[in-house]
Amino acid sequence: MAKGKPTQAEPAACRLYLVTPPALEPAAFAPLLEEALDAGDVACVQLRLKDCSEDDIRRACDVLRPIAQEREVAFILNDHPRLAREAGCDGVHVGQSDTPYRDARKILGNDAIVGVTCHDSRHLAMIAGEEGADYVAFGAFFPTSTKTAEYKAEPELLSWWSELMEVPCVAIGGITAENCAPLVTAGADFLAVVNAVWGHPQGPGAGVRALNAAIEAALAG
Numbered sequence: 001m002a003k004g005k006p007t008q009a010e011p012a013a014c015r016l017y018l019v020t021p022p023a024l025e026p027a028a029f030a031p032l033l034e035e036a037l038d039a040g041d042v043a044c045v046q047l048r049l050k051d052c053s054e055d056d057i058r059r060a061c062d063v064l065r066p067i068a069q070e071r072e073v074a075f076i077l078n079d080h081p082r083l084a085r086e087a088g089c090d091g092v093h094v095g096q097s098d099t100p101y102r103d104a105r106k107i108l109g110n111d112a113i114v115g116v117t118c119h120d121s122r123h124l125a126m127i128a129g130e131e132g133a134d135y136v137a138f139g140a141f142f143p144t145s146t147k148t149a150e151y152k153a154e155p156e157l158l159s160w161w162s163e164l165m166e167v168p169c170v171a172i173g174g175i176t177a178e179n180c181a182p183l184v185t186a187g188a189d190f191l192a193v194v195n196a197v198w199g200h201p202q203g204p205g206a207g208v209r210a211l212n213a214a215i216e217a218a219l220a221g
């Protein structure tokens with residue numbers, strides 16, 4: 001994706017949104033990120049570091065952000081709007097317990113990408129969409145070991161949203177090449193994945209190729 005926002009004007013109807021593992025060592029992770037991004041189409045990368053200091057996150061941004069942006073892949077930071085602005089990220093992802101959308105928007109400005117977690121809630125998604133979020137994220141669609149998921153979303157939520165609203169929707173939670181087809185056909189604009197790429201037995205490049213092949217197959221019907 002160009003340094004803009006995820007929009008439906010992009011060539012594919014459903015694209016990959018990579019979320020990093022919750023802990024990483026930037027120098028060791030950099031070649032894995034390069035491998036993933038050189039393996040096929042990826043719209044954005046979200047740096048999602050949990051239980052890390054702001055300095056650690058800033059250092060990770062400094063190493064990983066250019067790898068994404070040089071490839072015209074948007075680099076989004078999880079949870080930290082101010083840090084996202086200071087570190088030159090393309091945007092931020094905020095959850096319902098994080099900085100509220102409006103504050104994140106004020107911090108980052110109108111050109112940045114601001115995405116919002118909406119769990120399994122039509123109500124939260126309507127609010128986020130009306131407030132101006134660049135995308136709404138629904139999940140978890142499948143069991144995941146990456147995060148304790150308190151909400152369970154169904155593909156029908158994606159079809160309802162995409163028929164009604166222009167704002168792109170992201171599906172997240174336990175998504176793999178094997179189970180993603182119903183989310184693609186239901187209208188997910190982006191599939192957000194952690195383990196299906198970084199935990200792929202043949203490496204992250206193989207993970208990206210498998211997911212893109214599955215998306216293509218689902219779109220072809």
Ligand SMILES: Cc1ncc(COP(=O)(O)OP(=O)(O)O)c(N)n1
Pocket residue numbers: 019046048078079093094095096097098115117137138147170172192
């Ligand atoms: C694309 C995307 N969707 C959902 C989340 C989850 O955000 P949140 O609920 O704030 O939980 P944490 O990721 O911060 O643990 C996400 N990060 N990205």
Ligand SMILES: Cc1ncsc1CCOP(=O)(O)O
Pocket residue numbers: 019139140143144145146147149172173174175192193194195196
């Ligand atoms: C961050 C997040 N939010 C809901 S599920 C999830 C983790 C997704 O990771 P995986 O793709 O490994 O299930």
Ligand SMILES: [Mg+2]
Pocket residue numbers: 078079093094095098
């Ligand atoms: Mg969060």
